[in-house]
Amino acid sequence: MDPRFSVIDSRFSGINKIIAVSGGKGGVGKSSVSSMLALVLKDMGKSVGLLDLDFSGPSDHLILGVEDVFPKEEKGIIPPNVNGIEFMSIVYFTGKNPLPFRGEDYSNAIVELLAITRWGNLDYLIIDMPPGINDVALDVIKLIKRIEFIMVGNQSKLTIETLKKVIQMSKESKKKVIGVIENMVISGNDKEENKLLSIGVPFLGEIDFDEKYESSLGNVDKLLETKFAKDLKNIISLNTGLF
Numbered sequence: 035m036d037p038r039f040s041v042i043d044s045r046f047s048g049i050n051k052i053i054a055v056s057g058g059k060g061g062v063g064k065s066s067v068s069s070m071l072a073l074v075l076k077d078m079g080k081s082v083g084l085l086d087l088d089f090s091g092p093s094d095h096l097i098l099g100v101e102d103v104f105p106k107e108e109k110g111i112i113p114p115n116v117n118g119i120e121f122m123s124i125v126y127f128t129g130k131n132p133l134p135f136r137g138e139d140y141s142n143a144i145v146e147l148l149a150i151t152r153w154g155n156l157d158y159l160i161i162d163m164p165p166g167i168n169d170v171a172l173d174v175i176k177l178i179k180r181i182e183f184i185m186v187g188n189q190s191k192l193t194i195e196t197l198k199k200v201i202q203m204s205k206e207s208k209k210k211v212i213g214v215i216e217n218m219v220i221s222g223n224d225k226e227e228n229k230l231l232s233i234g235v236p237f238l239g240e241i242d243f244d245e246k247y248e249s250s251l252g253n254v255d256k257l258l259e260t261k262f263a264k265d266l267k268n269i270i271s272l273n274t275g276l277f
């Protein structure tokens with residue numbers, strides 16, 4: 035057995051809750067919800083870590099405006115504290131270069147990243163998942179025993195079908211799905227029926243499509259002022275038992 039597997043469990047021992055933000059479909063807002071969730075929980079006084087596991091298209095550093103920081107090596111790697119959030123991403127090692135990964139490379143990189151990262155004592159570790167049901171999703175389920183999922187979705191038939199598969203996979207792996215968040219809701223567009231109410235997991239609430247979100251990217255103070263942040267805070271306070 036890979037000796038790194040036994041180290042991984044101990045790396046998470048100081049973390050209270052590990053939440054992966056997933057959803058299957060690309061572009062539904064997983065990175066935005068992950069980064070904003072980390073930011074909002076931090077703003078609510080919690081200790082938070084954020085791990086970007088999207089090796090092909092890491093985004094969280096752009097959302098949170100992470101620049102010119104590099105992790106410190108000390109019996110492993112200590113995630114830099116960025117705006118009060120312990121933040122880990124492949125981007126520290128790749129910069130702006132694309133990562134020419136194939137199959138096994140992904141699994142190796144995940145095991146390595148999980149085995150070397152020394153998280154502190156945290157209330158929450160939020161994990162930004164890449165799109166798709168792929169090696170990364172399967173590895174994460176296998177390697178992070180206490181992982182729970184929050185799904186991000188919308189009303190599109192195309193999203194819902196993929197979402198149902200990810201939920202089924204999580205449940206079959208005996209991982210808890212905290213619930214689903216509907217993102218990029220256009221207010222005034224009242225839906226006849228909310229399709230996310232019947233996918234077998236709790237509906238946590240809605241985040242509106244926020245026109246100010248794009249111009250706030252990279253600036254945490256501005257991000258915390260957005261309707262996006264307000265909607266997310268509302269979702270957390272409505273579902274305190276689940277978070």
Ligand SMILES: Nc1ncnc2c1ncn2[C@@H]1O[C@H](COP(=O)(O)OP(=O)(O)OP(=O)(O)O)[C@@H](O)[C@H]1O
Pocket residue numbers: 059060061062063064065066067088091093163164165217218219241242243244245247248262
């Ligand atoms: N509530 C929102 N209001 C406005 N724009 C949003 C909102 N949520 C996400 N976006 C925008 O939608 C796009 C997709 O968001 P994001 O990158 O977070 O999705 P993703 O699911 O992580 O994508 P990928 O599958 O590629 O990782 C981005 O341009 C983001 O800025």
Ligand SMILES: [Mg+2]
Pocket residue numbers: 064065066088091093162163164165
């Ligand atoms: Mg993403």
